[in-house]
Structures are given as structure tokens and as C-alpha cells.
Amino acid sequence: VLGLDSDLDGVADSFEGRHPGIMDPLAGGSHLDPDNDGWSSESEFLASVLADGVFTNTPSPADASSYPVPTIVSTFKSSTPTNAAGQMVIHAYPTSTMDGAPDATIVIPAASVPANYPFTVQSTSFTSGHLKEGPAWFFAFKDFNNDGAWNVGEPFGLAENPVNATWNTENLTFGLTVGKQGFGRFEWAAAAGVDGYRVYVRRTDGAQIIERFVTGRTYVQEGDYIAAGFADGLSENASYQWFVYRSDQTPFVSPPHAQGVFTVTYSSAGNVPAAPTPVTPDGVPWRYGLGQVAFRMDTNAVRYDIEVATNGGAVVYQRTSLVPALDLDGAMRADLALYSDGLYTWRVRGRTAHGLGAWSASQLLSVNLSPTPSGPYSISGEVFYQGKVLNPAVVVEARSVRDFGGTAAARRIVQKISVTNEGVAGRVEFTLRGLLPGAYYLRAYLDQNGNGVVDPFESRGMMTSVSQFRAEAGSVPASLSGRMVVIRDRDTDNDRIPDAFEYFKIGNLTTMGLGSVRGWTDTDGDGLNDFEEYHESAVDSDPLVADTDGDGIPDGREVISYGTNPRVVDTDGDGLLDGSEIALGASPLKRDTNDDGVSDGIKHVRGLDFLRADTDGDGFTDLLEIAAGTDPKLASSIPACGQLFEIGGLDFEGQGVRTRFRLAPGIGRLAAHIEVWV
The missing domain is CATH 2.60.40.10 (Immunoglobulins)
Known part of the structure; x- marks a missing residue:
């Protein structure tokens, strides 16, 4: 059962505890891939969380054969309405050069391929290999002869939009064509016992266009030209020559393994x-x-x-x-x-x-995305953030898949969530509009580098119900309100200082961290290490400024030696800066160091002793002399009787006399000998 996330890595402690030696509930690192299967531990964990908040044993970050298998939804388009017989083949590669064996292959049997374009096919498994997390490059072709390899004349297409593979669902669109304007597609026969081919494309005047070493395939397509810097195609020319040499041949000395020509023409003006x-x-x-x-x-x-x-x-x-x-x-x-x-x-x-x-x-x-009863629809609510990044821009999104892949259906940037230095929970309202009917998953994140995507170090959260680790959908039609998203900080570098705070203060995750000052770095050299500046003080000091509040005391001494607030120049609020009080021998933690009723600020202005209640030693306290208007620094200046009290009346009471009098303002008590004559 899921529970806490002590190390702020987005993975439940209970899941990490199940994989000792691979993961540690007290040590972040969920962005890493300990079993080298191409998926981070966090993605493997999220793919294992069930609807009831319980996680399964698969996929596992400790087993390279156990990994997420996202659903691939592929849409195929063509300018030709009829789809000739043959299977569809999709290859996925980890780089744009598409060399070597593909990471994953999906073969859609001919019997499952519709007869007309466009059509969409959903695949929940791979024929061979497996997709890996992160950027991926896909291409698909119609395999007329069902040999599993692309041949000249078979319709071919690259995925139209960039793909960043995630653990739940990927939506792909392929436009299939027999040729592509500006490029030359060609193939050659495979040779046994070689590990690759050197491919050259030259203009007929001999100018070299492409030189590539190709592995794992026996063809060239537009991706090769794009990788070589010809994303806009080749220039107008009567023909281009291509040569293929096996890896065991010397180019342009040995006869080529294969060669040919193709033409590139443009019919438009210029x-x-x-x-x-x-x-x-x-x-x-x-x-x-x-x-x-x-x-x-x-x-x-x-x-x-x-x-x-x-x-x-x-x-x-x-x-x-x-x-x-x-x-x-x-x-x-x-x-x-x-x-x-x-x-x-x-x-x-x-x-x-x-x-x-x-x-x-x-x-x-x-x-105009304003919601109406018949659509479009909206989802509204609040984002909560209890971290210590001040006034961040918060991005709130609604997406149609649980792993937040693809393009957001609705997006809103809500500026300047109100957060105090003490980390008191800040909140901001949001409304996501312009939604079609459907189920949507909500997430929010601090886009600290402004690139519009969630980076591993950025604080984030999602709309949940049973567990904080499983996104739950809200469904429209009927606009929704009262939704809640809680943003939590991350600690990917495992230094117990949230990444968001490091990036907010420094702009990177390498400057602050483990070091020599009681176990951590001390970026500003004030004696208070960076961990203490974030965690230990009542209100955080600035790890980049040795004296955050400018009161004359380094932050380290304020916290460790004096217990004063490194963000407030006058901790006790007596009108005297902390640094001045310490230099003068007064207490920066008490408004009245000796409790004589005169604040340290007034004593400083009047030049009085912070530790003595009677600065001039004349028997009258400084408080009494200030109230009476005499000079508390001059022994010969003492209050007259009338300055101290006024007789209000005398009353006989039994064998004694009851005296009534009023004290002068500022005099709390008076010791006096009163003689009465009647």
C-alpha cells in the first residue's frame, strides 16, 4: 500500500523499500534507471500503481526484463484512399539517425489493416524489443511483401509530430508516401558478415552531400538527409549519385557494394x-x-x-x-x-x-473558450504549494492520458502564487477552459526555466483521490469545479535541499549540496551551511548573502551563536538593530534587557545603561526619572515630591489613617514615608 515519500522523489517509501540496494526511501534518485531498461524508477513505479492505491510488482526498477509497455495509438494517412494488401510495420529508434536495431517494432498483420485510409490502430504490445522513455523517432511503412523490411516503392512516413515516450499512451500520426519531395530514397541488398555500410551521396559534379555509416538497415530515407543537415531537402540538380560500401571495403578504391542515381526536381519558379x-x-x-x-x-x-x-x-x-x-x-x-x-x-x-x-x-x-452547457467545458479549482520558492509561475494543464503525454487539451499559467518565507501553504485558483467531452487528468508544476515542459527537478503535482501517486480523471460534459492539485518539491540530487529552491537561488543543482560545513556547502561563507539556511532557521536566510538582513551579523552567528532571526534586522522589535545590541552589550532577543521598564531602543537614544535600572545611582530608577522629567544620567537631578504623586485625601479608619494619592504617569509603584498631622 502506498504511503509517504520521505525523499521527495515522487516514489512511495513502501515501493522503494521493496527494492533494497536499488532504491532507498531516504535517498532520492527516482529519475535514474538502475536496471538499464530505458525507464526511470519513477516511471516504472507510476506504471505499477493500481486504481485502488495499491502497487504491483511489475514493472520493476530492479529487473531489466520488466518495464512499462505504453499503448501505441497510430493513425495512418495517405492521399490515396485505397490501402493495398500488406502488413504495417512501425519502428521506434532512440536517435534521429535511426541507425542500428530499433528499440521496438510493431507489426500490424495484414488482416488487421483496414482497406481504406485514413485509419487508426491501437497496439498494446510490441512484436519485438520495447519502447524506451524519452525522445523517440518513429517511422512506419506498408510492407507489401511482408518481409519485415522497407523496399523502394512501399509507402513510408515519419511520425509527423515530435514524440517524448511516456509510460501510458503514445499517439502517433504517419503520412505515408511512395516518395518525398526534395529527397532520394534508395535501398541495397544485404551483405553477410558485415557490421554496417558507408553511404555516400554526391552531386553529378562530384560535390559530396552525405557521408554516413549506416547499421542495422539497408536503405536511406529522408531521416538520413535531415541528420546530415539537409532538413529542407536537396538542391535542384539533374541527378545525384549514391554509393554504398561494406564496412570491410575501402571507399572509392574497391568497387562499391551498390550504387545508383536519383533525381530531385522542383517545378516552381525559383x-x-x-x-x-x-x-x-x-x-x-x-x-x-x-x-x-x-x-x-x-x-x-x-x-x-x-x-x-x-x-x-x-x-x-x-x-x-x-x-x-x-x-x-x-x-x-x-x-x-x-x-x-x-x-x-x-x-x-x-x-x-x-x-x-x-x-x-x-x-x-x-x-472564445467560455464554457456553455453544451460545450466547451471547463474544470476549475485550486493549486496548493507549501514550498519555499517565492512567487513562482505555476502551469496548470489538462491532458487526456494518465501519464500526461501528448499535447495539453487546456493550459493555464497562473502567476505569483502567494507563498511566505516560512513555507505557509500558498494557494491559487485556476480555470481550464475549452475542453471537449472526455476524461482529463490535471497536473500543475513550477516552470522555473520557462521551457513549457516538466523537467526532473521542477516541483509538480497532479489531481488525485485514492493516492497522491495516481492521477485521477475528471470527466466532462458538465463543467467541473472544486478540484485540487497539490504541488510537491523534488530532490533529485539527494542533498535534502529541494531542487526548486536550489534552482530558484542558484539556477542549477550543483552549487549547493553536500560539503564540509557540518555536512553541507556554505555558498555565502557566513558560517551557516546551505541546508541550515533552508531548513533550520525559523524563517529562511539567503544562502547567497552572508548577512541576509544587513544588521551587521553574519547569518551563521545569528542562528548558531545568538538565536536571532537572520531575515529581520531587529529580532526583538525594540528599535535597535541586532548587531548594535550585541556590540553595546544588550540582548537582541529582549526588548528590555534588564526588565526595568525602559526598552533598549529608548535606553540607546538617551544613553542609558542597558544592565542597570538606575544609571546615575541616585536612588531613583531610570523609568521613574523619565516619567518625572528629570535626567536619569545626572545624580543631582532628582524628582520632586509633586512630580511623583498627588495626595487625593485622607480617611480615618479605626485607629489608623487611610491615605489616598495618585501616582504620576509612568510610575508603577512608590515606596514612601508619609506623616500626617491632624
Whole structure:
């Protein structure tokens, strides 16, 4: 059963305790991969948490054969409506060069492949290998001959959007084409007993374009050109020559293992694409956070740029990608995410190796995400944060998958959550709008480096119910309110100083940590180590400033020697700085060092003794002389009787006399001998 997370690494102590020697409940490190299976311990833990808050034994961070297996949802598009017979093959690689054996392969049998495009297939297992966490590069092809290898003439496509593999679900889109404008695809026969091939592509004038060592495959595709720096394709030329040499051959000395030619042509003026034509109507209402815009692109384009700006011209979104596959209506479509109301403009342009084409006409988008009973919908609530990063920008998101992969369906940045230095829980309200019907998982994080993604060191939290370690969905239609997300700090470097605080103060996780001053570093050299500056003082001092409050006492001496507050210049509030009190012999922790009724601040102003109640030794206390208006530093200046009290009356009471009198202001008690004559 799940419980505490003592080391702030996002993994329950009980799970870590089940893997001794691999994980430690008191030592962070969940971002590491101890079994080298390509998945962090945290991802393996999260994939093991069940709906009832109990975790299973699989996947395991101690077993390289036990790892998360995310569901792969693949959508295939083509400009040709009919899908010829044959299986579909998907390969996943850990690098953009796509060399060597793929990490994972999915083979979709021909019988499971629909007869017409577009179509979507969900895969819950891999035919071989396994997907690994983090950036991944996918390509898919239609395997007409079912040999498991790509051959020239088989439709092929790279995943259209960047993929960052997570433990639950990945959504992929492939546009399949027989060829790709600006590139030359070719293949060669495999040779036995070699560990790779040297591939060269040259212009007919002999200029070298590509030199690559390829392993694990016998073909070249557009990914090779992109990796070699030709993302916009090759230049106009009658033909290009290609040569393949086995690893046991000397290039251009031995006869090539294989060779051939291909051509690259552009039909547009100047070899640059003409301006695209928008298909999405101008001024179309945009009611949901996620949507698409459609356009017709010059077929000469290799890549395209899309740009979204406010109606005032400030660019809020831009992306450059390979041109997407044509849909059956002859248009191309690009995904957009717009999370704030207002008027926006969008435009696209094509590009080739020869340069940038003209922009399309700018089109208006009228974004209004306000919820209505029939949609769009919203989810609202509060984010709580009890850490010590002051006034951070908090990103709140709603996503359709439990592991928060893909693109956020709704997103909001709520600025400056109110947090005090003492770490009192701060809270901020949020509303996520523009949601389609469906189930959504909420998370919030401190985006301290402003890159728009959750980095391992950044504090985060998610909407939960049974367990803090399992995200729970909220479902719409019907807008939801009263949701709660709690953000918790992380400690990935295991120094017991939260990463968020280190980044907030230093901008890195390496300066502060374990060291020689009582076990930790002392960045500002004030005698108080960085751990103590964060944890031990009643209110935190600044680990970058030796004297945080500027009262003349280094923070270390304030906390360790004097017990004063390193963030407050006058700890006892008597009007005298802590450093001055110590220098003068007064107590910085008491407003009145000797408890004589005169505060240390007044004593300092009047030049009185902090330790004596009667500075001039005339028998009258300093308090009494101040009240009487005499000089408490001059023995000859003493109060007259009238300055001390006023007789209010005498009364006989039995055999004695009762005397009534009023004391002068500031005199609490008076010792006096009164004689009465009647």
C-alpha cells in the first residue's frame, strides 16, 4: 500500500523499500534507471500503481526484463484512399539517425489493416524489443511483401509530430508516401558478415552531400538527409549519385557494394514554393483549446512553417516541420493549441533547399473558450504549494492520458502564487477552459526555466483521490469545479535541499549540496551551511548573502551563536538593530534587557545603561526619572515630591489613617514615608 515519500522523489517509501540496494526511501534518485531498461524508477513505479492505491510488482526498477509497455495509438494517412494488401510495420529508434536495431517494432498483420485510409490502430504490445522513455523517432511503412523490411516503392512516413515516450499512451500520426519531395530514397541488398555500410551521396559534379555509416538497415530515407543537415531537402540538380560500401571495403578504391542515381526536381519558379492557400475560413470561431487549420500547399514544398500571432502582431506560436501528408480532400492540416481568448492570425509557408516561399494570406481565428452547457467545458479549482520558492509561475494543464503525454487539451499559467518565507501553504485558483467531452487528468508544476515542459527537478503535482501517486480523471460534459492539485518539491540530487529552491537561488543543482560545513556547502561563507539556511532557521536566510538582513551579523552567528532571526534586522522589535545590541552589550532577543521598564531602543537614544535600572545611582530608577522629567544620567537631578504623586485625601479608619494619592504617569509603584498631622 502506498504511503509517504520521505525523499521527495515522487516514489512511495513502501515501493522503494521493496527494492533494497536499488532504491532507498531516504535517498532520492527516482529519475535514474538502475536496471538499464530505458525507464526511470519513477516511471516504472507510476506504471505499477493500481486504481485502488495499491502497487504491483511489475514493472520493476530492479529487473531489466520488466518495464512499462505504453499503448501505441497510430493513425495512418495517405492521399490515396485505397490501402493495398500488406502488413504495417512501425519502428521506434532512440536517435534521429535511426541507425542500428530499433528499440521496438510493431507489426500490424495484414488482416488487421483496414482497406481504406485514413485509419487508426491501437497496439498494446510490441512484436519485438520495447519502447524506451524519452525522445523517440518513429517511422512506419506498408510492407507489401511482408518481409519485415522497407523496399523502394512501399509507402513510408515519419511520425509527423515530435514524440517524448511516456509510460501510458503514445499517439502517433504517419503520412505515408511512395516518395518525398526534395529527397532520394534508395535501398541495397544485404551483405553477410558485415557490421554496417558507408553511404555516400554526391552531386553529378562530384560535390559530396552525405557521408554516413549506416547499421542495422539497408536503405536511406529522408531521416538520413535531415541528420546530415539537409532538413529542407536537396538542391535542384539533374541527378545525384549514391554509393554504398561494406564496412570491410575501402571507399572509392574497391568497387562499391551498390550504387545508383536519383533525381530531385522542383517545378516552381525559383525552385521555392508558391504561397499556400488557406482552406479554414477567415474569422472562423475557435471554441476548443485543441484544433486544426487546413491549407493547400505547393507540392514542391519540403517543409513548412506555421505561425500564430495576436491580432496586434505578437507571435505566440511557431513550428517548422516536414509537410504533412495530403488528406483525401487534397488539403493538409496542422494541429494548433490555443488556450486564451482573443483574436489571432495564422499563416503558413513552404520551404525548400533553395529558400523560403511566400507566406499565405493571414487568416483570423476568433478564440472564445467560455464554457456553455453544451460545450466547451471547463474544470476549475485550486493549486496548493507549501514550498519555499517565492512567487513562482505555476502551469496548470489538462491532458487526456494518465501519464500526461501528448499535447495539453487546456493550459493555464497562473502567476505569483502567494507563498511566505516560512513555507505557509500558498494557494491559487485556476480555470481550464475549452475542453471537449472526455476524461482529463490535471497536473500543475513550477516552470522555473520557462521551457513549457516538466523537467526532473521542477516541483509538480497532479489531481488525485485514492493516492497522491495516481492521477485521477475528471470527466466532462458538465463543467467541473472544486478540484485540487497539490504541488510537491523534488530532490533529485539527494542533498535534502529541494531542487526548486536550489534552482530558484542558484539556477542549477550543483552549487549547493553536500560539503564540509557540518555536512553541507556554505555558498555565502557566513558560517551557516546551505541546508541550515533552508531548513533550520525559523524563517529562511539567503544562502547567497552572508548577512541576509544587513544588521551587521553574519547569518551563521545569528542562528548558531545568538538565536536571532537572520531575515529581520531587529529580532526583538525594540528599535535597535541586532548587531548594535550585541556590540553595546544588550540582548537582541529582549526588548528590555534588564526588565526595568525602559526598552533598549529608548535606553540607546538617551544613553542609558542597558544592565542597570538606575544609571546615575541616585536612588531613583531610570523609568521613574523619565516619567518625572528629570535626567536619569545626572545624580543631582532628582524628582520632586509633586512630580511623583498627588495626595487625593485622607480617611480615618479605626485607629489608623487611610491615605489616598495618585501616582504620576509612568510610575508603577512608590515606596514612601508619609506623616500626617491632624
